[in-house]
Amino acid sequence: MLGGAHFQVPAIKAAKEMGHFIITCDNLEDNPGHKYSDKYYNVSTTDKEAVLELAKSLQIDGIMCYAADSGAPTVAYVAEKLGLPSHPYESTEILVYKDKFREFQRKKGFNVPKSKVYNTFEEAKADFHNFTMPVMIKPVDSSGSKGISKVDSIESLEEKVEIALKFTKAGRFLMEEYIENYGPHVGGDGFCVNGQLVFRCFSNEYFSTNHINPFVPIITTWPLILPEHIQNKIHDEVQKVLTLLNMKTGALNFDIRVDSKENVYLIEIAPRNGGAWNPNAITYATGVDTIKYSIKAALGERCNELAFSNTRGYWATYVINSMVSGVFKGIDIHEAYKENIVEYELVVKRGDHISPLSGAHEQVGLMILTFSSMEEMIDKMNNITNNVKVILENEY
Template structure:
């Protein structure tokens, strides 16, 4: 009998999941409150419901007798997906309680601290006035962010007490729970990492790392702008983080599925797990990993298999085929997009795939959050020297023309 997958969210990042499910012979029903979202046209059905409403998602899942539920690259839907999966006895990355801990920055940081993981100093505020009242008791710099948002929305670095109130106001405006986390800003040594990993029966079979790159010229310089594989993070740190991630999975009794994991080595010489969310990364990180390993680490297909209770294909730690660079196309200002410009011969030599999510003549917003990216370019280089040259001289080789 054909299996049915309920997929929360209808953004473009859902399309690889839909394709993988179809390849496995499954039916896909997408669900959110935006019927015109791009990916819905590729699914086999659509349900209009808020993906942050636990009971609405449970009702949607029951109405189509689903075999599995996912919120792959849609962070707001992860908790409701876990709730429905638990109520219906369906596979998921973890219990509703464990997923709720991972998705709430306050609970997550407290869990890390209480269990001996490296963790930054933190404060929680639910009002601007509360933050102002405590501003002079905090050691700066800090970063203020919502406890329940992703994609760098509402994040602001603060270097002095006088600026804390404004930053907390911004963070609270993006928080559904009305809470803001203010935590020690961990200056990083080298590049941080934002990458995907995969658990099978509670054991990490595949853990990838990237060099996560940022654009200091854009309005929100904490929004990831590009990624490199393999990562430049020291091997000792990667090994320690894999071990600590497994300890985290053991403590939370996690199951099978994909996780988006952010890590860094800070200036204090310690390796930190910053985020570990039970979903795929929003910036095509699973797809990048598949490219970078010559198709051997296909976490999208594995995610669908796990969600539907199928046997997951054999996975292993990544072995990279060359050096890979993914550029999230963006602009430091709002304007009209006029197309891509490449240096002579560069596209044929290095570009594996270009995705444009807009047309020439369309308006683009300045890069203040991940959802303001308007495309992605996957590139391959033969050597670390080549990829570093591109990283340091990107505009010499290509640019997105916005005026």
């Protein structure tokens, strides 16, 4: 298991429950996941050669990186070298690196926003007049919405490029024209078996619009409200990617936009489970446990019984967050919301310093909620920030 961060604990626990011997590795020995594993090694999840040597010495049976893009290429690289189950390494790199994915999409005739990759602000500035505003600035290799900005004028370009460059190990960023949504931003997870998209659970994603980074998804709801014919159109576009990239068996996380003409734009298809407890919520909503299937896939076990399952009921996840800095004191949850909460966990403790939400790494906690109707879900999730409040001392 590459990584032992808080958001990766569900997969480590699931693998233990399935009876496996779990080895975690990353370069943060204080990560909470390591206390649930059988063995921990201090090796960076992005150091492919170091992980390969460790995997060889341990004679592992499978390798996976739950809910994180950063370790996905390492998983595919090590698996390919050792003959273990995984997607092709080259295909994984195309999906993980935003510039490579855009190039692939253009070559293969997908709908794609006008985009170009750069190394410096000066390069982007020289090209800026060729783009229709607004544009998105994105590190090519970041996840969790870190370093992503929307730019409306050249005056703010340098500042946003500097932010993007802070979050890229590859040293590259993408500038691309913004796609206006028709309806909600489409998120959610899926699962492919032998290259076929056999399961999908699309979601409505809503962003941190009033925060310092307005592109962090903080609310996710099910079922998707887009018509079935659009959902089928999305499914077909995803399947086309899986076929062209010769993908094998494993989880997928979606980031998709549909414009007013019903054109589907695959912003990202990550070869991993989603974060922010979305796989857990999907299990409640459909009865399908994609975490356990991901573990089975990593070990080469059959996943052929996995099939599409409709969402039952109304479900949501909420990323508890702060809009200001301060010292964490607690959470105030309005009485009317307590009946809806299925699971709830804080990732900070009293006395911790917390920052305004600028990416998934700065969440305060997570919630899964359920509702009796679509109307109740829409009403309560529209007002959740006023009813689930982070209490701070020394707010600033």
